[in-house]
Amino acid sequence: MTVGVKYCGGCNAEYERVRAVERIKSEASGHTFKPYKDGGVFDKVIVIVGCGKACAKVGERHEVVYIGSEADATSAIAMLKSTEG
Amino acid sequence: MGVMTRAQYIESLEKLNMKVYMFGELVDKPTEHPIIVPSMNSLAMTYALAEKAEHQDLMLAKSTLNGETINRFNYLHQSSEDLIKKIKMQRLLGQKTGACFQRCVGMDAANAMFNTTFEMDEKHGTDYHEKFTKYWRYIQQKDYTVDGAMTDPKGDRSLPPTKQIDPDMYLRIVERRDDGIVVRGAKMHQTGMVNSHEVLVMPTIAMREEDKDYAVSFAVPSDANGILMIYGRQSCDTRKMEDNADVDLGNCKFGGHEVVVIFDDVFVPNERIFMNGETEFAGMLVERFAGYHRSSYGGCKVGVGDVLIGAAALAAEYNGVPKASHIKDKLIEMVHLNETLYSCGIACSAEGSKTKAGNYIIDMLLANICKQNVTRFPYEIARLAEDIAGGLMVTMPSDKDFKDEKLGKYLEKYLKGADGVPVEHRQRILRLIENISLGTAAVGYRTESMHGAGSPQAQRIMISRQSNMDMKKALAKNIAGIIELTQ
Numbered sequence: 001m002t003v004g005v006k007y008c009g010g011c012n013a014e015y016e017r018v019r020a021v022e023r024i025k026s027e028a029s030g031h032t033f034k035p036y037k038d039g040g041v042f043d044k045v046i047v048i049v050g051c052g053k054a055c056a057k058v059g060e061r062h063e064v065v066y067i068g069s070e071a072d073a074t075s076a077i078a079m080l081k082s083t084e085g
Numbered sequence: 086m087g088v089m090t091r092a093q094y095i096e097s098l099e100k101l102n103m104k105v106y107m108f109g110e111l112v113d114k115p116t117e118h119p120i121i122v123p124s125m126n127s128l129a130m131t132y133a134l135a136e137k138a139e140h141q142d143l144m145l146a147k148s149t150l151n152g153e154t155i156n157r158f159n160y161l162h163q164s165s166e167d168l169i170k171k172i173k174m175q176r177l178l179g180q181k182t183g184a185c186f187q188r189c190v191g192m193d194a195a196n197a198m199f200n201t202t203f204e205m206d207e208k209h210g211t212d213y214h215e216k217f218t219k220y221w222r223y224i225q226q227k228d229y230t231v232d233g234a235m236t237d238p239k240g241d242r243s244l245p246p247t248k249q250i251d252p253d254m255y256l257r258i259v260e261r262r263d264d265g266i267v268v269r270g271a272k273m274h275q276t277g278m279v280n281s282h283e284v285l286v287m288p289t290i291a292m293r294e295e296d297k298d299y300a301v302s303f304a305v306p307s308d309a310n311g312i313l314m315i316y317g318r319q320s321c322d323t324r325k326m327e328d329n330a331d332v333d334l335g336n337c338k339f340g341g342h343e344v345v346v347i348f349d350d351v352f353v354p355n356e357r358i359f360m361n362g363e364t365e366f367a368g369m370l371v372e373r374f375a376g377y378h379r380s381s382y383g384g385c386k387v388g389v390g391d392v393l394i395g396a397a398a399l400a401a402e403y404n405g406v407p408k409a410s411h412i413k414d415k416l417i418e419m420v421h422l423n424e425t426l427y428s429c430g431i432a433c434s435a436e437g438s439k440t441k442a443g444n445y446i447i448d449m450l451l452a453n454i455c456k457q458n459v460t461r462f463p464y465e466i467a468r469l470a471e472d473i474a475g476g477l478m479v480t481m482p483s484d485k486d487f488k489d490e491k492l493g494k495y496l497e498k499y500l501k502g503a504d505g506v507p508v509e510h511r512q513r514i515l516r517l518i519e520n521i522s523l524g525t526a527a528v529g530y531r532t533e534s535m536h537g538a539g540s541p542q543a544q545r546i547m548i549s550r551q552s553n554m555d556m557k558k559a560l561a562k563n564i565a566g567i568i569e570l571t572q
Binding site for chain 2: 005006007008009010011012017018021035048055056
């Protein structure tokens with residue numbers, strides 16, 4: 001799958017967002033990760049939000065997975081690995 | 086270009102031929118001067134964060150002028166959501182630098198200029214809006230930093246510009262030519278001017294009909310002929326000149342600066358003049374710029390507050406008292422005050438509205454409430470930080486003593502705090518608290534909080550004007566059952 005990665009701005013991050021993404025990329029390496037862009041084509045988009053406000057927005061047509069903690073990152077890894085070909 | 090990298094930004098500054106004076110001497114290379122470099126690093130952070138995917142949601146925006154992706158600091162806000170993102174971006178920058186990052190003034194000036202010129206043209210049939218839009222498209226495309234210059238020296242504050250003994254106490258037009266104007270005067274407290282490519286000048290007060298030569302707005306490069314800058318001193322500034330300066334600075338990477346800018350008969354071409362004698366719009370421009378800028382303080386100072394609160398919490402840990410109830414309560418109070426400021430910044434943005442020109446403006450009453458609180462709360466937050474830190478933050482010997490062969494062992498022994506905490510960590514965090522509360526960064530965190538974007542009384546005047554007291558009185562009469570007979 002092609003997975004878009006979208007970060008919130010990070011003004012109130014409650015965990016290390018970049019580290020969480022690096023972990024997802026490394027542990028679900030069977031997928032292709034690309035920076036999210038409006039209008040881009042992705043099978044899934046993971047939105048990395050620093051806090052519960054989850055203010056980052058992506059286009060409505062995408063299948064979105066929100067990551068708001070290290071635990072969410074672990075769940076996302078499991079989900080992505082289960083869909084690896 | 087649209088978005089410059091940090092390296093490109095610094096390279097672009099190096100190409101400027103600015104006349105910067107410090108300690109009575111012309112600074113040879115401002116981008117390499119140890120007193121100036123920390124402030125350049127702070128401003129450069131506005132470029133560096135724009136390069137990072139994890140911050141681009143706040144740092145970048147799509148220009149409505151050229152369709153390109155640009156730095157949000159050069160953006161014309163198109164919604165309340167944009168205004169909120171501006172506040173969040175400013176908080177982020179304060180968190181990353183622990184200092185004033187200087188780029189807000191130009192952003193706030195541009196947004197005020199964009200909508201004020203529109204309304205000037207609507208009334209006078211002038212073409213200022215078109216000229217300003219063309220100019221700002223250029224700024225966005227180059228990703229330049231623009232210094233917004235408002236505050237005149239003002240001389241005798243009881244007298245208007247034309248009644249001053251020295252007519253140059255407010256910046257003015259001294260010559261009108263076919264191809265432009267020549268201006269003379271000075272602008273005080275210019276934050277970040279040495280790190281800026283351009284300067285956007287505005288009048289400092291509402292003007293009367295006789296003040297036509299003072300109702301002037303324009304933009305010129307910061308190294309234009311006739312411009313010179315005299316660098317402002319900061320408490321503890323020469324610590325940066327010491328050999329291997331690091332620990333004793335508290336914040337060795339970042340800082341801010343202000344300069345006195347002299348305009349010694351500077352020529353401004355017609356295409357860069359955005360107000361030329363329209364006295365009735367000087368007040369509107371001042372109020373709108375001030376409004377935008379007063380809201381900005383609900384972001385930037387909060388970010389620096391985050392750093393100071395974190396430093397105070399660490400000082401408590403290093404002193405071995407993180408669980409003391411009064412310490413916990415003081416930290417809670419600091420967070421409460423800091424988040425109250427943030428609430429004000431968010432509130433005046435959420436209540437923003439569309440101007441005739443199309444860009445969004447903050448709620449003016451709430452922006453002034455925001456800044457009024459900023460004139461007070463950082464002082465209390467700094468007081469609580471000093472309380473938690475203890476007296477050592479101002480009595481601690483120099484780092485050179487800690488590293489001295491003879492003295493170091495004594496300092497390592499007697500300045501030890503909680504077990505497992507290196508003495509140097511204690512040194513560093515206490516110096517950081519010193520830096521923000523009474524060192525170089527206190528210029529930005531304390532006195533700028535008091536006077537920047539207008540002194541407290543300026544906000545109280547605006548609060549009075551915006552308070553809608555007649556409605557409040559009518560509400561009271563209604564509840565109290567007061568019925569007045571009309572004749």
